[in-house]
Amino acid sequence: MNTESAQRMVLGDVEVIRVVEWQGPFGPARGIVPGAGAEVWKDNEEWLAPDHWAPDSDSAVMALQSWVLRSGGRTVLVDTGVGDGRERPDSPHFHRRQDDFLGRLERAGIRPEDVDVVVNTHLHTDHVGWNTRDVAGEWVPTFPNAEYLVPAADDFHYGPRNGYGNGLQEEDRLVYEESVAPVHRAGQVRLWDGAHRIDGNLTLEAAPGHTPGSAVLRLASGGDRAVFVGDLLHSPVQILEPACASCFCLDPGGAAVSRRRILERAADERELVVPAHFGGAGAAEVRREGKGFGLVRWAAYGTEVRR
Template sequence: MTNQNERVQSMMLGEVEVIRIVEWHEPFLPASGMFPDVTADVWRDNESWLVPDHWEPESDSAVVALQSWVLRSAGRTVLVDTGAGNGRERPGMGPFHQARSDFPALLERAGVHPRDVDVVVNTHLHVDHVGWNTVDADGQWVPMFPRAQYLIPAADDFHYGPDNAYGNRGQVVDRLIYEDSVAPIHRAGQAVLWDGLHRIDEHLTLESAPGHTPGSSVLRLASGSDRAVFVGDLLHSPVQFLQPCCNSDSCQAPDQAVASRRRILGRAADERELVVPAHFGGAGAVQVRRGSGGFTLGPWAPIGPR
C-alpha cells in the first residue's frame, strides 16, 4: 500500500535526522483477532481516518507497516529495530517465514551502509524487530552491522534466551529467533544488555516499558524544542489511543502492557512528544492529546520522501 517514493522518508527533530525505512505496508490480521477487546463499532466510527493506512474494512483487517527508523544523532547513526530478516525459519508465522525483502537496498537508498551503523536498538525481541540483526555468511549467521553496539533489553534476553529455555518453552519459533538473530550478536561481543534507563547520547535515552514483552522498551528523543518517543509495540493501531486499555493479541502481560501504555502516552501528551510506533502506516507518527477515558490524535508527523 506504500508506493516506492514513500519507502524511504525523513524529517528533522531538532538536530536529529529521522529516517524511516518501510519494508512493507499491507493488511495483516483480522482486526477482531489482533485487537480482541476493540469492538466493531470503534473501527466503523473512525473509518474516515483509519482507511486506508490502518484498516481495510472490506476484509476487516488491521493494516500495519513493517519498518525501521534510522536516527543520525550526535555524530552517530542509530538504527531502531531491524524488521524480520531474510530466509529465516519461522514456522506458523505467516509472512515472516522464509521472508524476502529489499531492506539492505532501502538502507543504501537512505545513504546508510552497514559499517556506518554505530548503535542498533532492539526495542524488544519479537520476530519483526530483530531479523536484520544478522545476515547469512556462508551458512553462518553473523552481525549485519559489524561495528555496531546492539542494545538489547536484559529482561527479554533472559526470557527468550537459553537461561529461560527460549521463552519458557512457549513456542519453538522463539528459540529459532534467538539462535539466528540474537545469539550471534553475543558471540561477536557486540551485545549490550540494559535495564531501567540507558542513555545513548545527549538526545536519546532508552526506558523500560514492560508488558508487551518482559523487556519492552521505548526510546525518547529530545533535541532543541522537539520531543519524540519511539514506542515499539506499545501500540499497533491508532485505535489504541482511543482505547488504551485494549492490547494486541501478542501482549504477554496484559495488565502491565496497559499500565505502560497509559504512562507513556500520558507523558507524551503532557510533554508534546511525537509518538512513533513501530507499525503505523501513513505518516507513521502522530502527536497525542488527553481525551475522555483515553487519548485523541493531534497532528501527524511532517515526514516526506528523502
C-alpha cells in the same frame, strides 16, 4: 506510500529516516486488538481507512519498518525488521521473506558498516531479523561496527537461561539463536535494564508488558520531542482505548499500564508518538481526550530520501 524510498524528518538536531520493509493488511482487526469492539473501528473509519484498517475485509493494516536516527555524529538503527530467509512457519507474513531491506537502507545513505548503534526495543522476530545475515551458511552480525542495545529482561526471557521463552514456541528459540546469540558471540551486545542514555538526545526506558523487557526510545533535542514506542501500540485504536492490548502481548495488563503512562507523557509534553507498526504517516501527535487519547495530527515529512 512508496516503500521503495525512505522518508525524512528533522527533530531538533536529530535526523529521522523511516525505512519501510512492508505494509499491508495483516490480520483480522479484532483479532489483532481483541478488546476493541467493531464500533470503535466503524466510528473512526474516516481516518482509520485505508492506512490502518481495510473495512471491506475488516483487516488491520500494519507496516514492518525501521527508524534510522542520525544523532550526535552517530547513526542509530531502531529495530531491524524480519530478515530474509527465516523459517517462521507459524508466522505466514514472516516465513521465508525475501526483501531488499539492506538495499533500501543503502539508497537512504546508510551502509551496514555506517551503523554505530542498533536498538532492539524487544526481541520479537519482526524486530531483530536483520540483526544478522547469512554468510556462507553462518549467521553473523549485519552491522559489524555497531553496539547492539538489548533489554536484559528480554534477553533472559528469550535466551537459554529461561528456556527460550519458557519453551512455549519453537519460534522463540529460532529467533534467539539466529538473530541474538550470534551478536553475543561477536561481543557486540550491551544488555541494559531500567534506563540507558545513548547520547544527549536519546534515552532508552523500560516499558514492560508486551514482553518482559519492552522498551521505548525517547528523543529530546532543542524544543522537539518524540517517543519511539515499539509494540506498545499496534493500531491507532489503542490510542483511543489504551486499555486494549494486542493479541501479541505476553502481559496485557502490564502493557496497558505502560501504554497509558507513555501516552500521558506524550500528550503532556507534546512528544511525537512513533510506533513500530503504524502504516500511513507512521507517527502522530496525541492529546488527552475523555478516558483515553485523541489524535492532534499525523507526522509531517520533508522530501523523500533518495541517494
